[in-house]
Amino acid sequence: MFNLKSPILLILFCGCFFPLKSQTEIDGLFMGKRNICGGFVYGQSQWQKYWEGDYLRTNENIGQLKSRQMSFMANYGFTSKTNLILSTSYIQNFTTKGTLLEQKGFQDANLFLKHELWAKNINGFLTSLVAVAGVSTPISNYVVDYLPLSIGSGARTASMRFLMDIQKRDYFLTLSSSYIARSTITIDRNSYYTDRLIYSNQVVLPNLWNHNIRLGYRPSPDNYVEFTGEFNNSIGGFNIRKNDMPFPSNEMDMVRIGLSGKKEIIKNKGFSAIGGLTQTVYGKNVGKSFSWYSGLVYQYEF
Amino acid sequence: MNFSRFTYNLGYFFIVAIMSLGCNKEINERNLSFAPLSPSNLDTTGGNWLPILLSNNEEFALETPEPITSQNYKLELQEVRSIQAKNELSELNNFNYWSAGSILRWNEILRELVAKYNLPPYENQDGTYPIPNPNNPLAYPLFPFANPPYAARAYAYVSAAQYDALVIAYHYKQKFKRLRPYQIDPNIKLKGPEINDFSYPSEQAVIAGASVAMLSQLFPGEQDFLQSKLLDCINSRLFGGYNVRTEIEAGLKLGKQVAQKFINRARQDRAGKAVGTPSDWQLFVTITENKGETPWKSLESPARPPMLPLFGRTIGFLIDTTEVVNGRPTPPPSTSSEQFQKELNEVLEYSQNATRENMRVVHFWGDGVGTYTPPGHWNAIACEDFVQLNFSEIRWARNLALLNMAMFDAAICCWDAKYFYFNPRPSQMNPKIKTLTGVPNFPAYVSGHSTFSGAAATVLSHINGLKSTQYNAMAEEASRSRLIGAIHYRSDIEVGMKMGKSVGNKAVSRAKSDGAE
Numbered sequence: 001m002f003n004l005k006s007p008i009l010l011i012l013f014c015g016c017f018f019p020l021k022s023q024t025e026i027d028g029l030f031m032g033k034r035n036i037c038g039g040f041v042y043g044q045s046q047w048q049k050y051w052e053g054d055y056l057r058t059n060e061n062i063g064q065l066k067s068r069q070m071s072f073m074a075n076y077g078f079t080s081k082t083n084l085i086l087s088t089s090y091i092q093n094f095t096t097k098g099t100l101l102e103q104k105g106f107q108d109a110n111l112f113l114k115h116e117l118w119a120k121n122i123n124g125f126l127t128s129l130v131a132v133a134g135v136s137t138p139i140s141n142y143v144v145d146y147l148p149l150s151i152g153s154g155a156r157t158a159s160m161r162f163l164m165d166i167q168k169r170d171y172f173l174t175l176s177s178s179y180i181a182r183s184t185i186t187i188d189r190n191s192y193y194t195d196r197l198i199y200s201n202q203v204v205l206p207n208l209w210n211h212n213i214r215l216g217y218r219p220s221p222d223n224y225v226e227f228t229g230e231f232n233n234s235i236g237g238f239n240i241r242k243n244d245m246p247f248p249s250n251e252m253d254m255v256r257i258g259l260s261g262k263k264e265i266i267k268n269k270g271f272s273a274i275g276g277l278t279q280t281v282y283g284k285n286v287g288k289s290f291s292w293y294s295g296l297v298y299q300y301e302f
Numbered sequence: 303m304n305f306s307r308f309t310y311n312l313g314y315f316f317i318v319a320i321m322s323l324g325c326n327k328e329i330n331e332r333n334l335s336f337a338p339l340s341p342s343n344l345d346t347t348g349g350n351w352l353p354i355l356l357s358n359n360e361e362f363a364l365e366t367p368e369p370i371t372s373q374n375y376k377l378e379l380q381e382v383r384s385i386q387a388k389n390e391l392s393e394l395n396n397f398n399y400w401s402a403g404s405i406l407r408w409n410e411i412l413r414e415l416v417a418k419y420n421l422p423p424y425e426n427q428d429g430t431y432p433i434p435n436p437n438n439p440l441a442y443p444l445f446p447f448a449n450p451p452y453a454a455r456a457y458a459y460v461s462a463a464q465y466d467a468l469v470i471a472y473h474y475k476q477k478f479k480r481l482r483p484y485q486i487d488p489n490i491k492l493k494g495p496e497i498n499d500f501s502y503p504s505e506q507a508v509i510a511g512a513s514v515a516m517l518s519q520l521f522p523g524e525q526d527f528l529q530s531k532l533l534d535c536i537n538s539r540l541f542g543g544y545n546v547r548t549e550i551e552a553g554l555k556l557g558k559q560v561a562q563k564f565i566n567r568a569r570q571d572r573a574g575k576a577v578g579t580p581s582d583w584q585l586f587v588t589i590t591e592n593k594g595e596t597p598w599k600s601l602e603s604p605a606r607p608p609m610l611p612l613f614g615r616t617i618g619f620l621i622d623t624t625e626v627v628n629g630r631p632t633p634p635p636s637t638s639s640e641q642f643q644k645e646l647n648e649v650l651e652y653s654q655n656a657t658r659e660n661m662r663v664v665h666f667w668g669d670g671v672g673t674y675t676p677p678g679h680w681n682a683i684a685c686e687d688f689v690q691l692n693f694s695e696i697r698w699a700r701n702l703a704l705l706n707m708a709m710f711d712a713a714i715c716c717w718d719a720k721y722f723y724f725n726p727r728p729s730q731m732n733p734k735i736k737t738l739t740g741v742p743n744f745p746a747y748v749s750g751h752s753t754f755s756g757a758a759a760t761v762l763s764h765i766n767g768l769k770s771t772q773y774n775a776m777a778e779e780a781s782r783s784r785l786i787g788a789i790h791y792r793s794d795i796e797v798g799m800k801m802g803k804s805v806g807n808k809a810v811s812r813a814k815s816d817g818a819e
Contacts, residue, residue, distance in 0.1 A: 060603035099601060099729045101656055101736040101788075135319055143661050158319035181320040184329055188665035191682060193672050197414040199682070202329035242442065243424040244672045 024073075025085060025112040025132045026212050028165025028174050029221045031077030034302040041071045041274065041295030047287030050148070050246075053239035054284060063097030065148050065287055071295070081116040088139060091151040100149060103142065107152040110136040125168050132161040132178070145187040145203075147246035148287065154248070155182040155205050170219045172226075180208040185248060194238050194249060203249050206236035216261075222272050222299075225261035230278070232256075240285050254283040262297075270299040332686065333410060336402035340495035341694040345818075348696035349473025352816040353466045354619065354703065355563050359473035362559045364552060367480050367502045378546035379487045385540050386491055393541045394493075400538035401494045404506040405464060405698035406685050408513040411531055412460050413674040413681060415521045419448035420672055422606070422743070429604035433577060439523035446520065450750055451613045451713045453675040455573055458619060458703075458710030459564050460516045465699040467512040467560035468505060471553065472696050475500040484543040493542040503553035504545040505695050510535045511557025519565050576613040583607055590724040596637040596731065598724045598745040609744040614718025618711035620808040626718050629804070631797045634725050634747040645791040646735075649728040653735045653788035664738040664787035667751065667780040671740065676751050676780070677709045680758035683776065687766055700818055705761045708809035712757035712802050713750070719801070720745040727789060738787040748798035749790045752781035756802020757809070764810045777802075 031037055046066045049056050073087040087110045094102035112134040119128035136157045144154035161178035182205040190201045209232070216226025237251030260276025275294035280286065349359050368374050385393070400407055423432050423443035434445035446452055480502035484492040514528045521528075536554075539545040586608070590597035600606045615623060635641035652660070669676045684705055688698060725747045729735045742750070759777035763770035781799050784790035813819065 097603065099735070099737045099741050101653065101738050133317075141658055143658070143665070145665060146661075158322075160317065160320060179320070184327055188662045189668070189673075190332075190666070191674070191679075193414075193417040197410070197417050197674065198329075199332040199334075200329050204327045204329055241421060241672070243421050 025114060025134055025161060025178075026163070026174075026176060027214065028128055028130055028163055028172075030080055030114070030116060031075050031083050031299070032301065033077050033079045035077040035299060036302070037073075037075040037297055037299040039073050039274070039295055039297030041069075041073070041293050043069045043071070043291060043293030045069075045289045045291030047280070047289040050287040051283045051285055052242060052244075055242075056288065061098040062095045062100075062148070064095070065289075066094055066096065067291075068092045069293075071293075073297075083114045085112040085114065086110070093149045093151055095149070103146060103149045103151050105142050105151060106140045107138065107142065108136045108157075109139045110134060125166050127167075128165050130163040130165065130176075132159075132163060132176075134159040134161070143188070144185055144248055145189060145192075147248065150248075153182065153205060154185040154187075157182050161210075167218065170217055172214075172216060172218045172224075174212070174214040176212045178210040178212075180210060182207055187248070192247065194247065203247075205249050206234045206251065209233040209235065220264075222262060222264040225259070228256075228258045228260055228276070228278065230254075230256045230258075234284075237285075246285060250285040252283075252285050254280050254286045256280045265296075270301075272297050272299070334399075336406070336689045338398070338401035338494045339403040339406075339689075339695070340692055341497065341697075342692040343694060343697075344497070344499045345472070345694040345696050346476060346499060347472075347817075348694065349469060349471075349476055351469050351472075351696070351700065351818050352812075353469045354462045354707075355567060356466045356470060356560065359470050362470060362556060364474045364478075364503060364556060367478055367548065367552070370481070370486055374548075375546065378548060379483055379490065382483050382490050382540055382543060382546055383487070385537075386493075386543065393537065396534050397493055397538045397541045400506070400535055401542065402689065403695065403698060404509040404535060405695055405702060406689065407535070408460070408464070408509060408517075408531075409457075409681055409685060409702060411513070411528075412457065412517065413678045415517065415524060416448045416453045416456065416678050417672060417674045419444060419446055419521065420453065420675060422447060422449075422671065425604055425606075431604075431606055436522060439521075444523060448521075448675070449609055450669075450675040450677065450754075451576070451610045451616075451717055452573075454677045454706070454710045454713035454754070455568075455571075455616070456520045457677050457681060457706040459520070459568055460513060461699065461703040461706040462619060463512045463516050463561045463564040464509050464557075465696070465703040466564075467508045467557045468696040468699050470560060471503050471505050471508040471556060474503060474556075475505070478502045480549065482544055483546050490543045492544075494544075497544070501545050502549045503556055504539055504549040505553065506535060506539050507545070507550040507553025508557040508560075509695065509699070511554035512561040513557070515558045515561035516564060519568065571617045573613065573616045576610040576616065577607075578610075578612045580607075582611060586611065586721055586724045594636075594638070595724075596726050598726045599730050600743055601727060601729055601741045602743055606743050608721070609742070610717065611721045611744075614714055614721055616714050616717075618714045619707040620711045620812065621715065621805065626715050629715065629801075630722060631719055631748060631801060634723055634791070634793050634797075637725065637731065642791075645793060646728055646731055648792060649785065649788050649790075650732060650735050652786045653728075653737065656738055656786075656788075660786045661738055663779060663783045667783040668739045668787075669751075670742070676754040677706065677713075677758075679780075680705065680709065680754065680762075683773075684758075684762055684765075687762070687769065691766065697818065700816070701765050704765070704809045704813050705758060707812075708757040708761045708806050709754050711808065712753045712805040715801055715805055716748055716750050716753040716798065717744075719748050719797075720750075723747050728791060729788070735788050737789050739789065741789050746790055747794050748801055749781065749784050749794040750798070751784050752777075752790075752795045752798030753802040753805070755780040756799040756804075757806040758802075760803045760806025761809045761813075764813055 069091045071089040075085045092104035114132045117129045159180040163176035165174045191199045211231040213229040218224035234251040256278045258278030262274045265271045277292040434443045439445035482501040484490045587597045755777035759773040762773045781795045
């Protein structure tokens with residue numbers, strides 16, 4: 001009886017998290033002053049196994065949970081040290097087995113302000129410290145208490161990331177950590193069980209940590225390839241009980257590794273292709289998902 | 303524009319945003335702000351109301367309490383004074399919680415246990431399913447699987463036992479006329495509203511005794527939890543200045559004795575055999591095929607045996623088995639009929655045009671896995687209204703007993719029809735039908751939600767006539783949620799609603815003659 005029932009900013013359980021990997025909130029790169037960049041990315045993710053607490057299982061009433069996502073992004077350079085990034089996604093989630101109705105729609109709008117705090121060349125190591133502040137809010141009234149099919153958590157969020165980027169010749173390392181605060185959400189029911197029965201339609205979602213490591217080869221800001229590691233941690237939350245539905249306030253943790261890159265397509269015309277893939281290698285109350293994305297960005301200087 | 307200042311201002315804004323979103327996480331829980339119970343009518347004649355199982359209101363004897371002039375009683379007053387003198391915050395919070403009403407709180411405890419145990423067992427490696435074992439409740443799969451029929455029965459037994467126990471208690475209260483400690487000892491402070499009836503036996507202890515005895519049978523893995531709630535309940539009465547210890551002990555004993563009578567009944571009501579055997583399960587298929595109809599099939603993978611297929615034979619409180627069979631509804635449209643096709647297409651339409659509002663309605667009334675079930679939902683609705691109506695504890699108990707006996711018997715009638723006709727769910731007949739909630743693992747005709755809701759709205763409309771229109775509208779919405787959720791045909795919900803109302807009326811008839819009106 002798998003009937004029903006989130007994002008690290010987007011969505012953890014269904015694993016469809018494809019932020020644009022070009023001058024985003026998780027890299028140390030900046031757009032030039034009065035440059036504008038826009039792009040779109042198509043991505044897919046899927047899982048067949050998920051962690052119920054620590055227990056990795058399949059569910060024949062779901063088969064595979066598949067997610068398709070189209071993301072749109074714009075990035076504006078106020079200065080070469082201060083960028084503003086806007087993004088949103090359209091998401092479709094469906095199962096390959098069972099009877100549960102698919103969910104689709106526009107998810108959240110995300111806004112990031114990225115600012116270089118400090119940069120210095122230390123013995124050939126170009127080192128910079130960057131702060132990225134973000135807010136997000138749902139832009140449609142999607143169903144949040146219908147996991148794993150819900151397309152998002154329904155929370156408004158505010159986040160703060162600190163990032164260090166070190167480059168030596170063409171090689172780089174980026175380390176960052178972000179704290180994501182999430183608002184309470186409203187669900188369609190007026191009572192629910194976590195580790196006790198709560199008589200409310202409001203749900204407290206745990207706040208999140210996201211730690212990120214990126215290591216790669218970057219001959220120019222528009223041409224790079226990198227290895228990525230991502231650690232997502234829910235600060236609190238509870239485990240899915242055996243054979244229960246997932247719930248938005250579950251403790252959702254995951255470790256993902258991946259590869260991504262960017263390549264300038266036509267030299268000096270501002271067109272670049274981006275792409276990447278990730279695999280969830282460890283998790284708690286999330287799907288063990290594999291995902292890939294690919295997209296096109298265009299940069300224009302006023 | 304100075305971008306540096308701009309940036310810092312924005313940074314400041316983000317920090318404030320993080321603080322306000324991430325740190326302010328208070329939610330309003332409706333049941334934690336209920337006012338203390340202050341009955342508008344003490345129902346001092348409650349001892350003469352018609353009990354459910356008891357033959358008379360002195361079926362269990364109660365010792366005459368010692369006179370208030372006795373040394374022992376003085377020591378008991380001393381105990382209350384010393385508990386009050388400690389003046390601990392935890393005691394005060396506990397008192398405030400329980401002062402909203404004992405029937406209310408034990409009903410909430412039951413709802414919580416139902417939600418906790420309402421999880422279908424996970425499959426074995428070979429694709430079969432384990433069956434929970436009452437003799438080993440803490441081994442997986444936990445006993446019980448508190449699905450809707452199990453829950454309906456649990457709510458009924460607990461409420462009925464509480465009510466009978468209070469009938470006897472109210473009788474003895476009037477017989478012994480023991481004053482409350484705060485009325486005798488001016489040094490004992492009354493912590494809540496004045497309740498000027500008598501205190502021997504303590505009605506809260508009677509309720510607690512009956513509740514814990516019943517719940518220990520229904521949820522045998524929860525002994526520790528139940529004992530801790532029992533202790534909290536008792537302490538709140540001492541702390542509040544309402545009772546001394548012997549009044550509580552007498553009440554606990556009485557409640558337990560009455561509950562034992564219900565436990566004995568429950569052992570023989572046939573519900574224990576409702577799971578059936580593989581040959582029972584196969585028989586439903588054969589009988590249905592012989593009628594030329596398509597038999598129900600589990601839509602779960604691996605296929606799960608049908609939920610409590612013999613529950614329709616359970617002996618209810620208001621309707622006997624013969625009446626269940628005689629009152630069985632006419633058959634649903636034949637799976638090969640034009641009418642069936644029409645109804646199937648209607649479900650497909652709802653599946654393909656699932657609006658956000660329909661999703662809201664379906665999920666609001668879903669009451670599926672991991673919830674307190676539809677009967678629990680109606681208990682919550684009833685209780686949230688009753689707290690406004692200032693009933694005495696015995697009237698609370700009587701009203702919830704009427705509600706829950708009606709829903710238990712509605713479940714029996716509904717389950718009887720489901721397995722007599724054994725008809726398939728819409729998604730079985732047309733796999734294109736995707737559902738807005740999980741498909742329950744039992745036949746479609748008639749809809750359980752509709753039957754429960756019809757019964758509940760009928761009883762609640764009688765108890766609280768001013769809200770009759772709202773109760774019926776809620777029942778209609780709950781019923782309709784199953785059609786627009788694409789898991790039931792129109793016939794299921796319409797006939798289910800009718801069935802529920804008819805069972806509800808049995809409870810109303812009882813209500814009119816039980817001496818409480």
